[in-house]
Amino acid sequence: RKEVEQDPGPFNVPEGATVAFNCTYSNSASQSFFWYRQDCRKEPKLLMSVYSSGNEDGRFTAQLNRASQYISLLIRDSKLSDSATYLCVVDTGRRALTFGSGTRLQVQP
């Protein structure tokens, strides 16, 4: 089993739609959780950290469910510019991060 698993997609949604991605992780001792965004042929960039209480940043909401060991990302009112690959990232408990292989989102006009 991979340490971090994501649905690769692609998720094809129209502009204005709401879309959600889930990610599961295997290490119950993980403490740090993130969503990174990666545009085609570019480097990953931090989108948001994920806190136990959940957190929101504009149109983006991240949630953590420790009991079921998954994190989620909700994007409301999708924009064309949201088209990218979203990487779920979890700490390994060994001073390093594990990156999921990413979920590709394509927002269509």
Place this chain on the structure above:
Amino acid sequence: NAGVTQTPKFQVLKTGQSMTLQCAQDMNHNSMYWYRQDPGMGLRLIYYSASEGTTDKGEVPNGYNVSRLNKREFSLRLESAAPSQTSVYFCASSETGNPSYEQYFGPGTRLTVT
């Protein structure tokens, strides 16, 4: 600020050749990392340096060596390139080795080994 820079951007090597990928950061970060990214595999950690003077193996260190030259620079060396090392290589840095800190990535080096 340039952030994290990597050279070269592209490289083609023949099997058995050697090369060094360069990485530098100007954010005064203590920790630096080398990842490779392959289709469908996500980023995998090759080596990291929690602080100047220290280096540790990551998930996929075989075939690579690293040098933390100073606080700014962290290089990755392929001594004898193999086709399995064809990949996109990203260098990253963070303020500390604590995984709760954001990692900042360079633009990547696209390496093809024939």
